[in-house]
Amino acid sequence: MKKLCALLCVLMMLSMALFANGNKEEEAAKAEGFKGIIKIGVLGPLTGTNAEYGVGFKIGTQMAADRINAAGGANGYKLILVPKDSKGDPKESSDLTRQFCDDSDIMAIIGDFTSGCSMANAPIVDDAKIVQLSPTASNPKYAGMSDYCFSIMGRQDGEAPFFAKYIISKYMGVKKIGLIYINSDWGVSAADNFRKAANEAGVEIVTEVNYVQDEKDFSSLITKLKAANPEALIIMDQGAVAQVINQVRAMGWDVPLTTLGPGTSEQLIGLTGANSEGLILSTPFFFDPQVPELMAWKTEFNDKAKFNPTVHPACAFDCVNLIAQAINSCGDTVTRQGIRDNLARNEYTGITGPIKFNKDGDITRAYLICQVENGQYVVKKGFDYSAE
Structure with missing residues (x-):
């Protein structure tokens, strides 16, 4: 008491x-x-x-x-x-x-x-x-x-299909892709929407793997992906993208890399250095140097x-x-x-x-295609790319 x-x-x-x-x-x-x-x-x-x-x-x-x-x-x-x-x-x-x-x-x-x-x-x-x-x-x-x-x-049933149809198939011209994604609500949704659109675009996912939050060692997953010999690798996550990139390159694999999730993160470049050179990604927004x-x-x-x-x-x-x-x-x-x-x-x-806002309470976004060149992000295609 x-x-x-x-x-x-x-x-x-x-x-x-x-x-x-x-x-x-x-x-x-x-x-x-x-x-x-x-x-x-x-x-x-x-x-x-x-x-x-x-x-x-x-x-x-x-x-x-x-x-x-x-x-x-x-x-x-x-x-x-x-x-x-x-x-x-x-x-x-x-x-x-x-x-x-x-x-x-x-x-x-x-x-x-x-x-x-x-x-x-x-x-x-x-x-x-x-x-x-x-x-x-x-x-x-x-x-x-x-x-x-x-x-x-914006929603993953908008961005992930854009990635499959326009970045992977149209812009990169890739027909065989490897997929690694975080096993979370976001990651599963992104992967599901990507798979459907990839199939429609004639892009084959030759193998896919996933991991849980805070995973540190991706070597066995990368080995499996590399064995399938994809033309490019897509990473779906925000936090672990840098670790995956570094471990891919540490294993001597020079596969072209793409990522859906982190946007144009400067910390990603800082953590990966030259390993992220050539990385391709999507983003709904970019800090345009022409806009003061x-x-x-x-x-x-x-x-x-x-x-x-x-x-x-x-x-x-x-x-x-x-x-x-x-x-x-x-x-x-x-x-x-x-x-x-x-x-x-x-x-x-x-x-x-x-x-x-639409009736559900979210919005529709358009997307840019960006790439890491000489250690910085540059816009390769504008918001109207999907309409070309």
Whole structure:
């Protein structure tokens, strides 16, 4: 009984401390001229294999919040972001999502990075009736799982077929491909959609292998792939692509390499060096040197992150602006439901392009073909390539 009473006292003191801190934030915001504060939860893998992308989320979202607050806030409210480390683990992500849902100050959630984490959270946000807007989840099943689930990356039933039909078959002229992919919700979806499109394009997958999250040694899988003698190898993942590339080259295999997942990640080039020379990939967005606004954004991000951005933090940046636009449309009373309803019907043009949600809550993207040349990414074909 004494232990229980002590525990209750600790919890009560913690709650009072959190309440007092919340009041201080509210009072400070009002002193700055805001109506008050609105908090947004941010979920991403700040540690682990995909930490580059989670850190990118954290920095990209804060860049957006800083700009919005400097311009007077969202509907007069100061936006405060609450970032949490999901570690790329669905269970961890779900536990953090429940915490956000139980906190009445959290009005929306941005994240998570992977489709697996976002899908694990879908029934939780559905019960709580709070938006989960993922910058990057691309499993076609994700957004349709709940009226409160949204994503702006585009879907794997769009990108994977583009990869098979236009990058592998048309651009590279390859008819026999080897496939290695991560065995996750995202990886399985990407592989499934790629297989179907490859078959339609007359591309034979001569062999395929998969691996689990945090795998380190790919030698036996690479040996199997090499024995099938494919004309090129496609890697479907985000975090382990660099390790796979390095181990392929360490085994003396000079097969042409392609990858679906990491976008134009500068860290990928940094981790692979000359091993990634010639690497071909798809991306829905590229920092065009001819657009000063994009270059300024890239420079600001790099100054804060100490690495160059991919499409992923750019999408995270756009997500905050989408939520802010939805808050602006709420009028005098900002609610979780109001944010959801306005988000679903509003249109927005961000740094990653035009965003208009379909009935499922995700969007259709067009894709560029990029290649690593002399240690940097260059655009080889534009958004209109599939229409040629």
